Amino acid sequence: MTRILILYSSLGSGHVSAAKALHDAFLHEPNVEVLSEDALKYTSSIYRNAVTQIYEQLSVKVPQLYKAFYEGSDVDDLEKSLDNNLAWAKIERPFFRRLGKMVKDASPDAIVCVQQIPSRFLQLLEQEDEVSCPQYVVITDTIAHSTWINYGVSRYFLPNDLSVNFLVQRGVDRSMLQVTGIPVKLEIMQPKSKPEMRKQHDLPLDIPVVTLFGGGLNPKRVHFMVSNLLEHLESGTLIVAAGRNKELLDDLADLTDSPTVKLRKVGMIDYVDDLIVSSDLIITKAGGLITSEILARGTPMLIVDPIPGQEEQNADVIAAAGAGIQLRLLEMVTPAVQYLLKHPDRLNEMRESALELGQPRAALNIADFILNHWQADRNRKDQQKAKAVSQASSDLTETHAN
Incomplete structure (x- = not known):
């Protein structure tokens, strides 16, 4: 049984809808268990209320200020983007202790993020080797903002070729980018x-x-x-x-x-x-x-x-x-x-x-790709492990022979 954890943040209904579409798509596959969680549910109420209010107040009531913040925080340089997002994760970490525990307790085989906040937090768990499974990021904006780019991501799923070009120009490896469309309900x-x-x-x-x-x-x-x-x-x-x-x-x-x-x-x-x-x-x-x-x-x-x-x-x-x-x-x-x-x-x-x-099959295509990618990676690691065991056995036999 393959265990998939989907993480989103309930800032606007779009991320919730994308997570639901992916949840249903994974359940179409045999021997898959899916857990879908709102990352904000596992943060402190102080952080949750602050982020929600800031998003709603700026985007709805002061849109020009929101635009200035959005555009001003979009960084072209890859290393600077990665470091900025990691720095934000370290600042936010005290508010996310419950999320880290939930992720470790869930013990997933793969994690799928459909919003930036949980994705950047997972970088810290990866650094401490508390979560060793692959992380996949599904970008739900037509043009990918630099806040989507984080350490430890195995693959990004994007809505179109234009978003691919933007990330490649920022220095992201083209092999990590997959055009699928934004996941919509099946x-x-x-x-x-x-x-x-x-x-x-x-x-x-x-x-x-x-x-x-x-x-x-x-x-x-x-x-x-x-x-x-x-x-x-x-x-x-x-x-x-x-x-x-x-x-x-x-x-x-x-x-x-x-x-x-x-x-x-x-x-x-x-x-x-x-x-x-x-x-x-x-x-x-x-x-x-x-x-x-x-x-x-x-x-x-x-x-x-x-x-x-x-x-x-x-x-x-x-x-x-x-x-x-x-x-x-x-x-x-x-x-x-x-x-x-x-x-x-x-x-x-x-x-x-x-x-x-339009990409009506986006959710299914993403689920298929992740499961196949995860299985191929698992097979590769099993082969490497078997090879290492075989080599160790061979070395031991040679030592005894001498």
């Missing part, structure tokens, strides 16, 4: 048709369906977009998915159907993939996981309000590939939706571009 590999999904969720078959994923967006800005779409679209159904953002649903309480557009507001749902398949167009921010899910289904998207830093980079990659359009002015959302719905050829081009970028 459900996305299942064939689904737009008519079937619309029937299943009581959506019209003969008019456009536009879905706005607004859970991570400012409620007032979502209200502005929705009210404009209701007023100006000639026909269609507009779905607003608020996720965990209860404030958003409250802020949209005064909006209802217009004479030409049906409005549907939903909170936490378990059929996000069905909505993606049902939709002619998605309006969303540029989170790595949600955009990867949309790309894997080939649905065109409009990207609004990306968080400065990694989400801006995600948006640039998607827009450059022709799979989506990035809009900076909210006033342009309604005209863009109107234009695309009136030009199905343009939407079809965007669908084709999205499918070229």
Whole structure:
């Protein structure tokens, strides 16, 4: 039985979703036991609360400051990146004692990290030889920030060739880099048709369906977009998915159907993939996981309000590939939706571009690679051990003979 430990940090829902996808993918393999853990659960409450609040306050309320920090902490020099991340790990170590104990008690054959914090902490355990198993890192940003690079990593799994080029330019060995895409839920590999999904969720078959994923967006800005779409679209159904953002649903309480557009507001749902398949167009921010899910289904998207830093980079990659359009002015959302719905050829081009970028099998491909890589490494070590034992036996026999 092969034991896999997946470590993530619950800073945003994307890392959690990626870990869940990998967990399910490993369970598809025979004789594999999987443990998936939030690294922040094993830190002190002081550290956990501080990191969570800093991330939320900067990324949502002071995005330009977050961008300055994000870009300022991205280091081009490989050795400096490694040393900086190791220094951070040493500073954080007093807060992570419970995580170190959990990792040692789990006694995994391999560890998979889908966020930077647990990956850099594992460097210290490796140095003390407390954890000798290989570590694999799954990068969930379109462009890999230098904080992903750590000592002791056996392989990095990346979303695209562009991210590979960035790491190679920083000095990372090309042989350590594997392009797989960002792991998305296995459900996305299942064939689904737009008519079937619309029937299943009581959506019209003969008019456009536009879905706005607004859970991570400012409620007032979502209200502005929705009210404009209701007023100006000639026909269609507009779905607003608020996720965990209860404030958003409250802020949209005064909006209802217009004479030409049906409005549907939903909170936490378990059929996000069905909505993606049902939709002619998605309006969303540029989170790595949600955009990867949309790309894997080939649905065109409009990207609004990306968080400065990694989400801006995600948006640039998607827009450059022709799979989506990035809009900076909210006033342009309604005209863009109107234009695309009136030009199905343009939407079809965007669908084709999205499918070229999408990687629905990413989670399975990563799991397959890790298990095969681990098994090959184990076989190599067994052969070396057998060879050493044989050599020692031969030397002993020769000594006795003399």
